[in-house]
Amino acid sequence: MRRAGAILAVLAGALAVVGVTGCVALADGFPFSVRDASGTMVTIAAPPRRIISLAPSVTEILFALGLDRMIVGISDADDYPPDRVQTKERVGGVLISLERVVSLRPDLVVGMPSLQRDHLTKLRTLRLPVLAVDASSIEETAAQIRLLGRATDRLREAEDLASSIERRAQVVRPGPRRSVYIEVWNEPVLVAGGNTLIHDLVRRTGGANIFEDQHGYVQVPQETILTRNPQVILLLYPGRDSLMARPGWRGTAAVREGRVYELPPSLVTRPGPRIADGLALVARLLASAR
Numbered sequence: 001m002r003r004a005g006a007i008l009a010v011l012a013g014a015l016a017v018v019g020v021t022g023c024v025a026l027a028d029g030f031p032f033s034v035r036d037a038s039g040t041m042v043t044i045a046a047p048p049r050r051i052i053s054l055a056p057s058v059t060e061i062l063f064a065l066g067l068d069r070m071i072v073g074i075s076d077a078d079d080y081p082p083d084r085v086q087t088k089e090r091v092g093g094v095l096i097s098l099e100r101v102v103s104l105r106p107d108l109v110v111g112m113p114s115l116q117r118d119h120l121t122k123l124r125t126l127r128l129p130v131l132a133v134d135a136s137s138i139e140e141t142a143a144q145i146r147l148l149g150r151a152t153d154r155l156r157e158a159e160d161l162a163s164s165i166e167r168r169a170q171v172v173r174p175g176p177r178r179s180v181y182i183e184v185w186n187e188p189v190l191v192a193g194g195n196t197l198i199h200d201l202v203r204r205t206g207g208a209n210i211f212e213d214q215h216g217y218v219q220v221p222q223e224t225i226l227t228r229n230p231q232v233i234l235l236l237y238p239g240r241d242s243l244m245a246r247p248g249w250r251g252t253a254a255v256r257e258g259r260v261y262e263l264p265p266s267l268v269t270r271p272g273p274r275i276a277d278g279l280a281l282v283a284r285l286l287a288s289a290r
Contacts (some may be wrong), residue, residue: 032151038113038120038132047153048129052091053078054111054119056135057270060084060109061145064161064273065154073104076148080266080274093123098122100234108151135271137200138169138279144271161273168276174206180286181210181254186239188219198236198268199276205283207232222248230254232289234282238267259289
């Protein structure tokens with residue numbers, strides 16, 4: 001469980017496979033109906049007043065939209081904004097406490113099917129109002145923010161936030177391409193492939209993800225990594241020194257040239273308000289590697 005919890009801390013709010021760009025919204029005002037990221041048609045009868053977030057990225061968005069008083073529950077992995085999450089009830093991490101969720105009497109539960117599909121299904125069988133969201137790109141992040149603004153009656157705030165992220169992303173220009181290896185965790189080795197948010201950031205800043213041909217977050221043999229010989233390595237956990245000391249890795253261009261960088265995972269894997277900061281950080285790192 002400790003290992004699972006550590007991986008969750010990196011990936012919570014990050015395992016985005018199905019984006020929100022395909023959502024179908026019907027009518028204005030409330031009731032509000034939408035086909036969510038799980039493919040389920042969801043109807044929200046009225047602006048929610050008791051919201052539970054099951055993902056850190058969702059929690060960050062809800063706070064950014066000014067919904068502090070409406071948030072009654074969050075996940076164990078939530079850590080931002082640091083001062084405000086401390087006042088909220090926790091409903092679980094790797095395993096969501098269904099009993100705790102029910103006891104908080106939510107009129108909206110927001111979660112990620114890529115991270116907790118089974119839990120969302122169980123909550124729906126309990127007749128709780130569940131909205132599933134996911135995002136694996138800047139565009140989908142902006143769409144997710146707008147969707148949550150629509151679902152919570154915070155349209156103006158959501159549009160301002162989403163537009164700001166889009167503007168900041170547009171000013172980033174890719175530089176010369178370098179092959180990039182993104183390691184999410186080391187035991188077991190878990191890498192970020194295509195269709196992940198961190199992949200989108202790397203792509204936008206001129207990097208070529210060596211595992212773009214893989215879907216989502218996957219385990220790969222060390223031999224495959226070494227064969228693909230990345231020029232830059234990005235780590236989503238503190239482990240630069242140990243990686244550079246791995247047998248055989250000195251032969252890679254990234255280790256040989258010292259182009260191994262640690263990134264704060266919450267900044268580059270959560271599709272939320274801070275994703276433009278994550279994009280700027282990746283751009284700076286790849287620029288310094290040239």
